[in-house]
Every structure is written in C-alpha cells, then in structure tokens.
Amino acid sequence: DITVIHDDFGMQNGPIMSMEHFREFWKPYLKRHFDLAHSHGIKTMMHSCGAVFNFIPEFIEIGADILDPVQVSAHGMDPAVLAREFGGDICFHGGIDTQSILVSGSPDEIRRHIDCLVDNFSDSGGFILAPSHYIQGDVPTENLIAMFDHIEKIRNT
Secondary structure: OEEEEEOOOEOOOOEOOOHHHHHHHHHHHHHHHHHHHHHOOOEEEEEOOOOOHHHHHHHHHOOOOEEEEEOOOOOOOOHHHHHHHHOOOOEEEEEEOOOOHHHHOOHHHHHHHHHHHHHHHOOOOOEEEEEOOOOOOOOOHHHHHHHHHHHHHHHOO
C-alpha cells in the first residue's frame, strides 16, 4: 500500500516557495502524515512536479519513500545527478518527458530518452519507469507505441 501527497513545490525553473516557508508551513505536517503511514507499514509517495532538487533532501528527511514524478525537463533535475545524489535514499517514479519528448520527439528519440533514464536510475536503489505526467491528447499515437514497445523490450531483457 502507498499513500500519496499531491502538492507541487516546483515550477519549470525553480521552486514555488522558499525553503524557509516549506520548512515552516509544510514540512511538519507532511512528516506527521508520513510517520502515520509508516507506523501502519504503508509506503509514502511525495508528488511534486518541477525543479525540486533542493527539496529532495527535505522529502527524504521527513520519510518520503518515492518521489513522483521525476520531471527531468525541469531545471536541475538531471537523471545522472539525481541518481548520484539521492539514489538509495528515495525511489524515483516517472521521468519519461510528456511535455516535449513524447509530444514532438521521434520514436528513436523516445527510445534513447528511456534508455538514458534506465541507465541512470536502474542502479540507484529504486526506480519506477513511467511518464512524468498524465499523457495528453497531443502525443502522437506512434510515439505512445514506441514508448510502450520499448518499455516492454526492457522488461523482457
């Protein structure tokens, strides 16, 4: 079982709020929620889109088990750096870019993007390969097929 907190602390280029405000107004209440979940054997997922690199240590400290999504298109959210800095401390969920790669990339670019994610996150201590957001109607069908076919290929190797 997993409990999910859906809040956003990041925009494309930086945080929505200061770290001081997060620590004062959000962190204590999120910690209480995560502590309660853990006391019942439930994993915790922290949803926050955007450029949240500096918040990840805070999420880990309060007990987030999974970061959802890994929005690698946001500033400072490089998969190699995330895996190196936080791998083993938090499970990463997402990563497949739904804002540009799936919308306008070629099937080959989509496969390379997925391979990059797997190469960086697969040994980090936890990774759930998935789109970074809901897939919208502007994603071409051939790109969805390329994504699902490549994921299936990876699962079978």
